[in-house]
Amino acid sequence: xxxxxxxxxxxxLFFHGVAALGVIRLPDFYARLHAVGKxxxxxxxxxxxxxxxxxxxxxxxxxxGFVALFLFLANPTxxxxxxxxxxxxxxxxxxxxxxxxxE
Amino acid sequence: xxxxxxxLAAAVALLLLTGVYVYRVGIGPTVFDRILGVSGFGTKTxxxxxxxxxxxxxxxxxxxxxxxxxxxxFVGALAAARYFERSGEQR
Numbered sequence: 001x002x003x004x005x006x007x008x009x010x011x012x013l014f015f016h017g018v019a020a021l022g023v024i025r026l027p028d029f030y031a032r033l034h035a036v037g038k039x040x041x042x043x044x045x046x047x048x049x050x051x052x053x054x055x056x057x058x059x060x061x062x063x064x065g066f067v068a069l070f071l072f073l074a075n076p077t078x079x080x081x082x083x084x085x086x087x088x089x090x091x092x093x094x095x096x097x098x099x100x101x102x103e
Numbered sequence: 104x105x106x107x108x109x110x111l112a113a114a115v116a117l118l119l120l121t122g123v124y125v126y127r128v129g130i131g132p133t134v135f136d137r138i139l140g141v142s143g144f145g146t147k148t149x150x151x152x153x154x155x156x157x158x159x160x161x162x163x164x165x166x167x168x169x170x171x172x173x174x175x176x177f178v179g180a181l182a183a184a185r186y187f188e189r190s191g192e193q194r
Contacts, residue, residue: 089188
């Protein structure tokens with residue numbers, strides 16, 4: 001039980017950390033959308049899976065599962081809406097500088 | 104190590120990671136970076152609420168708050184994206 005919880009929480013925290021690293025390090029807005037839309041969603045699902053395992057088979061676990069399902073649907077939707085709004089407004093995607101890039 | 108200590112450690116780690124999003128909201132070059140930071144902050148807050156519910160052994164109470172917070176954060180991000188798409192500000 002504790003081992004399973006530790007495993008799920010560590011995996012979830014790993015993906016949360018990857019998302020945070022992407023948000024702080026990636027070069028432009030569209031790349032950051034990619035980090036938040038996918039890595040963080042997986043981290044949320046794993047972390048809430050730990051809470052579900054801890055709660056056992058009950059109504060509470062089902063509700064936690066619904067929160068995870070809602071975030072699984074809502075997080076990519078909101079990042080997609082943000083990306084579409086930014087693209088329509090003409091936010092430029094990042095390109096490698098021609099003079100500084102060697103290849 | 105008990106389960107409560109485990110959940111508390113995970114919640115503290117998530118709160119430390121939240122600082123990254125605050126940084127992005129502060130310096131984000133476009134307004135959409137700031138909205139993205141607020142949206143990610145809301146997602147992490149939802150998870151931290153559920154983890155604290157597991158620490159206090161009252162998940163049945165915290166899960167409703169967490170679901171409401173997730174829905175409000177989602178609608179807020181969509182509304183902000185649509186508003187700034189109309190108004191045309193980029194900073």
